[in-house]
Amino acid sequence: MTDRNSRAWVYIPLSMMALFYLVPMFVMLNTGFKSFDEVxxxxxxxxxxxxxxxxFVAAWDALAPNLWNSVRIVVPAATISSALGSLNGYVxxxxxxxxxxxxFPLLLFGMFIPYQAILIPLVDFMKNVGLVGGMWGLVIAHVVYGIPIxxxxxxxxxxxxxxxxxxxxRIDGAGIWQTYWRVMLPLAIPSFVVALIWQFTSAWNDFLFAVVLTDNTAWPVTVALxxxxxxxxxxxxxxxxASFMAAIPTLLVYIFLGRYFLRGMMAGSLKE
Amino acid sequence: MQATGTERGTRLSRKPRLNPVRMKGGAGLLLLLPSILAVLVFVYGFIGWTARVSVSKWKGLLPDYTFVGLDNYKNLAADPRFAIDVRNTAIFTVVFVLGCLFIGLGLAMLLDKGIRAEGFYRSLFLFPMAISFIVTGVVWRWLMNPAVGDRASGLNLLFENVGLDALVNRWHTTPTWGIAAVALPAVWQMSGYTMAIYLAGLRAVPEGLREAARVDGADEWQVYRRVVLPLLRPVTLSALIILGHISLKVFDLIIALAGKQVALDVPSIYMWTTTFDGYFFGRGASIGIVLLVSVAVLVIPYLWYTLRNEAEQ
Structure with missing residues (x-):
C-alpha cells in the first residue's frame, strides 16, 4: 500500500521535535565546553x-562530595527495596x-501518594530515632516508599x-523460601534489572526527601545542585x-539499559 | 528444576512436612510481613498522623496537639495565597496535560508509520524521563531567561536570531500566566512518556480493523478518526490520570526553576515552606491532606478499575 518513500515526510516533524528535545542537552554541553573567557x-x-x-572542573570541585553521597544513598536504597519487592511480588x-x-491495592496506593501528606511524621519519626541529617534516614525512606513499585x-x-x-x-519438598531462592529468583534476573534501575533512577533524582532528611554533609547531588x-x-x-554531571549517571543507565527502564516506567502507570 | 530435585532428600529428612494449607498462607504472610508493616506505618500510619496534626494548633518548634477542629482547613479556604496555589495548579495542569497528550499522541502516530529510525526517535523523545526535575529546572531557568532587548539570552535570544521576534516573552515572570511557562519544561520531560503509552496503545489496534475500514473506502485520516482514536480512549484516560496526579504533586521543578516565589506557588511548595520554614505544622499538615485527597480522587478509581480488569482476564 504505502511504501517508504511516501512516508518520508514523517521525518520532517519528527526531526523538528527531536531538536526540541535536544535543546537543553545542547545548551548544557555547549556551555560546559567553553572556556571561562568565552562564556x-x-x-x-x-x-x-x-x-x-x-x-566541568569547577562543577566537579563543587559537586564531587555530593555525587559520592548520591552513590552511597542510592545503591543500598535500590538494592534493598528491590530485594524486598521480589519477596513480596513472589508471595x-x-x-x-x-x-x-x-x-495489594493498599500497597499500590502508596506509590501514588503526594509525599507532602507524610512529610511531617516522617521527619518527626526520623528525628526520634536519630536518623535525621545523615544518609541512613534517607535510605530507609527510599526503601520503604519504593516497596510498592x-x-x-x-x-x-x-x-x-x-x-x-x-x-x-513443592512436590519435590521445597518450602516457600526454597522455591523462591532456587526456582523463582534465578528466573527473575530481568525483573531485578528493571526494579534496580527504576529505583536507582528515582532515588538519584529525588529532591523532596533529601532536602528534609539530610544536612549539608549528606546532601545528594540534587540538593547540592x-x-x-x-x-x-x-x-x-x-x-x-554541574547539571550535566548530575544527569550523567541516570542518562547512562537509560542509554545502556533503556529497554528495562521503559518496563519500569510502564509498570509505574499500571500498564504492563 | 534439577537443583530442587537434588534438594529433595535432605529437605524431607530435615524438616517434618507442615500442614500444606497452613504453610501456604502462613509462610507467605511471614515473608510479606516486614514490607506490610513498613508500608502500614510509613504510609497509612503517617497519613493518620498528618491528619491528626492538621486538626491541631501546632505552630512553632514544639508539638502542640490541642484539637482545633477544622480551623486549619477553614483558614486555608480563606487564604489568598492558597487561592493563588489552586489557580496556579489549575493553569499548570491544563497546559501540562494537554501539551503532553497532544505531543505524545502526535509523536506516537508519526512513529506508528513504521519508519526505519523508529527506535532512535523513540529513545530520543524518552530520554528526559531519566533526568531529575532539578536538572531540568536549572537548565530551563537559563533557557527561559526573561531578559529582553540587549540583554536577551536563552530562547528569547534564539527567537531573535531566527527572526521569530513575536515569540519573545517574559516566560515564568509573565504576570498571572507565568506558571504556564513552567509547564513547558514539564511537557519537555513527560511528553515522551505519553508517546510511549500511546504507541503501545496504537500497536494494540488490530491491523485488520484498519484494513477493513480502508476497504470500506475510508482514507487514512478517517481511519484514525473513526477507528483508531476511539479505541485509544482508555489509553488517554490512563495518561490523563497519571499526568494529572503528577501535576498535582509538582514541586522540585518549580523550586529549581524559580525558587520560592509566591507568584509561582503551588500547594506542595506552600506546604513545604509553611512547615519547614515557618513551623506552622497545623497548616502544613492540612495542605498535605488536601493534596492527598485530590490525588486519591483521581487514583483510587483508576486502581480499582485496573485491578478489576486484571482479575477478570
Missing part, C-alpha cells in the same frame, strides 16, 4: 571556539492467603511463570556543567 549569556548559542574543561503472585486482595514489578513478572513450576518444586543554582556566587556556565 557569555549573549553568545549562549554560539559554538565554542576551542574545547575547554574549565566549567502475592503465587501464594494465596486471605486478605491478599486487600493488601518494586513489588508491582516482581508480581507482574512472577504471575507469568507457570504455576506448574511452583507446584513441581539546587543550592548551587540558587546562589549568586556560582556562574550560570558552571551550573550548566
Amino acid at each position: 557569555s549569556l549573549r553568545t549562549m548559542w554560539d559554538l565554542p571556539s576551542s574545547i575547554s574543561f574549565d566549567n 502475592l503472585a503465587r501464594w494465596r492467603f486471605r486478605g491478599a486482595n486487600i493488601v 518494586t513489588t508491582l514489578i516482581f508480581r507482574n513478572y512472577f504471575a507469568t511463570i507457570p504455576a506448574s513450576l511452583v507446584e513441581v518444586a 539546587n543550592n548551587l543554582a540558587g546562589s549568586q556566587i556560582i556562574e550560570w556556565n558552571v551550573q550548566m556543567a
Whole structure:
C-alpha cells in the first residue's frame, strides 16, 4: 500500500521535535565546553571556539562530595527495596492467603501518594530515632516508599511463570523460601534489572526527601545542585556543567539499559 | 528444576512436612510481613498522623496537639495565597496535560508509520524521563531567561536570531500566566512518556480493523478518526490520570526553576515552606491532606478499575 518513500515526510516533524528535545542537552554541553573567557549569556548559542574543561572542573570541585553521597544513598536504597519487592511480588503472585486482595491495592496506593501528606511524621519519626541529617534516614525512606513499585514489578513478572513450576518444586519438598531462592529468583534476573534501575533512577533524582532528611554533609547531588543554582556566587556556565554531571549517571543507565527502564516506567502507570 | 530435585532428600529428612494449607498462607504472610508493616506505618500510619496534626494548633518548634477542629482547613479556604496555589495548579495542569497528550499522541502516530529510525526517535523523545526535575529546572531557568532587548539570552535570544521576534516573552515572570511557562519544561520531560503509552496503545489496534475500514473506502485520516482514536480512549484516560496526579504533586521543578516565589506557588511548595520554614505544622499538615485527597480522587478509581480488569482476564 504505502511504501517508504511516501512516508518520508514523517521525518520532517519528527526531526523538528527531536531538536526540541535536544535543546537543553545542547545548551548544557555547549556551555560546559567553553572556556571561562568565552562564556557569555549573549553568545549562549554560539559554538565554542576551542574545547575547554574549565566549567566541568569547577562543577566537579563543587559537586564531587555530593555525587559520592548520591552513590552511597542510592545503591543500598535500590538494592534493598528491590530485594524486598521480589519477596513480596513472589508471595502475592503465587501464594494465596486471605486478605491478599486487600493488601495489594493498599500497597499500590502508596506509590501514588503526594509525599507532602507524610512529610511531617516522617521527619518527626526520623528525628526520634536519630536518623535525621545523615544518609541512613534517607535510605530507609527510599526503601520503604519504593516497596510498592518494586513489588508491582516482581508480581507482574512472577504471575507469568507457570504455576506448574511452583507446584513441581513443592512436590519435590521445597518450602516457600526454597522455591523462591532456587526456582523463582534465578528466573527473575530481568525483573531485578528493571526494579534496580527504576529505583536507582528515582532515588538519584529525588529532591523532596533529601532536602528534609539530610544536612549539608549528606546532601545528594540534587540538593547540592539546587543550592548551587540558587546562589549568586556560582556562574550560570558552571551550573550548566554541574547539571550535566548530575544527569550523567541516570542518562547512562537509560542509554545502556533503556529497554528495562521503559518496563519500569510502564509498570509505574499500571500498564504492563 | 534439577537443583530442587537434588534438594529433595535432605529437605524431607530435615524438616517434618507442615500442614500444606497452613504453610501456604502462613509462610507467605511471614515473608510479606516486614514490607506490610513498613508500608502500614510509613504510609497509612503517617497519613493518620498528618491528619491528626492538621486538626491541631501546632505552630512553632514544639508539638502542640490541642484539637482545633477544622480551623486549619477553614483558614486555608480563606487564604489568598492558597487561592493563588489552586489557580496556579489549575493553569499548570491544563497546559501540562494537554501539551503532553497532544505531543505524545502526535509523536506516537508519526512513529506508528513504521519508519526505519523508529527506535532512535523513540529513545530520543524518552530520554528526559531519566533526568531529575532539578536538572531540568536549572537548565530551563537559563533557557527561559526573561531578559529582553540587549540583554536577551536563552530562547528569547534564539527567537531573535531566527527572526521569530513575536515569540519573545517574559516566560515564568509573565504576570498571572507565568506558571504556564513552567509547564513547558514539564511537557519537555513527560511528553515522551505519553508517546510511549500511546504507541503501545496504537500497536494494540488490530491491523485488520484498519484494513477493513480502508476497504470500506475510508482514507487514512478517517481511519484514525473513526477507528483508531476511539479505541485509544482508555489509553488517554490512563495518561490523563497519571499526568494529572503528577501535576498535582509538582514541586522540585518549580523550586529549581524559580525558587520560592509566591507568584509561582503551588500547594506542595506552600506546604513545604509553611512547615519547614515557618513551623506552622497545623497548616502544613492540612495542605498535605488536601493534596492527598485530590490525588486519591483521581487514583483510587483508576486502581480499582485496573485491578478489576486484571482479575477478570
